[in-house]
Amino acid sequence: MILDGTLPARVAGIDSLSPTLKRFRFEPERGCFPTAAPGAHVLVTLRGPERVWKNAYSLVTPPEARDAYAIIVRRVEESRGGSHFLHDHLRPGDRVEIGTPASLFPIASLARRHVLIGGGIGLTPFLSFLPVLRERGAAFELHQYCTDAETETFGRLLAEAGGAVTIHGSTSRRSVAEILADQPLGTHVYTCGPERLMAAVEAAALDLGWPSHSIHKESFGGAEGGKPFSVRLARSGRSIAVSDTQSLLEALEAAGIEAPCLCRGGACGVCLTGVIDGEVEHRDHVLTEAERADGKLIATCVSRARSDALVLDL
């Protein structure tokens, strides 16, 4: 079940993990948060002075933790501003709205072994996997790819989490194919991180004959900016401008339109909206090649216009 509505919360603590990484701890205004599934993410609504962001972040707290949720956020130079706001403006005691948690990245219950491959900050969903896997006594290994400068930071995070962990810095690392070769039957691989890493994991697994059901990817990237464009909404006749740092979904929300969404990372397909005219630049992970070529649907959370304008069935 996907719960609707938001959970009022306050910032209870902010830890600096590295120059670009901070952990934010949120506590509910009243009562308890709902239990989250391993790999769950929440939408955090950030109200800045000029604009509102709704960004999806993986929970790094154990799934049964209901007294507080925590997320880890990297301050990205070329961001659309959400991570800057979190890093530079959010203070303990500030109020935030948190969406109810949803998981598009569950642990496969029939798997006999789990190989987790994280890249950079893509480690975050695995931090909620680890306590569950350990409690179940599951066979697993975790491989974290990162730059040499961050091996210590991620090492500390994983020391807290425990388990069979290998950290691969940029100068000495095993290839993904080496990790995946020679895994027993019933192994599942999960990967979260930069698109190139996830593509490499998938390609290596398929090349070794892994069935597609045993390969799990979490696309946490969220929207990236691009050329500004405009959309016309066919049903209401309204026109809305999408700026270079805004996603189409954010522009719709800023205009007061209740557009459907869930993951805000192009992974779940909840936001798919009909396209009546215009050319789409597809950036989602949901549509098939045929659907992309057809051009009749757009994932509003990540995809943009290739033409100057789009006409949407909204």
Added chain:
Amino acid sequence: MTDQGIKSRPIYATLRRDSSGRRHLYVSAGSGPPPDALAQDGLESWTVAPTTCEGTLPRPEGVGERRFRSTRYLMETLGRRLAGERMGLRLYVEGPEDFLWDVYGVAQAHGLGRQEIFLKQSGTLARRVQCVHCKTFNEGVTTTIVRCAGCGANLFVRDHFSRRLSAFQGVKIDAEQPGDVPQAERAYP
């Protein structure tokens, strides 16, 4: 009476090589060769050849060809083999329905999933029937009604097939009127 309109019954396609796999193992309850669509380089073929036909079959030729004297021996060897197998295997199974799902159960217990196992029914249509009352398995049932070997009940053989038990379900046909048992028909040759 043979089609009871039960939609959950498994449907079997012909076996074709799944080229996404890296190693391919064909397991058959019979002694015949694998279908041509599978028989390419690198296919291992495990068959069952009872002792009675040992002198009559040609000698195994292929590298990966192996014959077993009983399905039970094949099944035990398969379990040991899968315990040491790595990701990338595809398993193709051919034989009567109970054999297919017995193998499926062994494969599943060793971590193979439904994208890695392919089943094709062949040979006898005789059914393994579980008595839902006393849980006895009645092997090789060819008729629509059978006396349970465990409790003696007159069982109607339903089309309800359990993949987990590799068996059809048999329910007492004269529960309302004890002794009112219709004539059994031979339906599953």
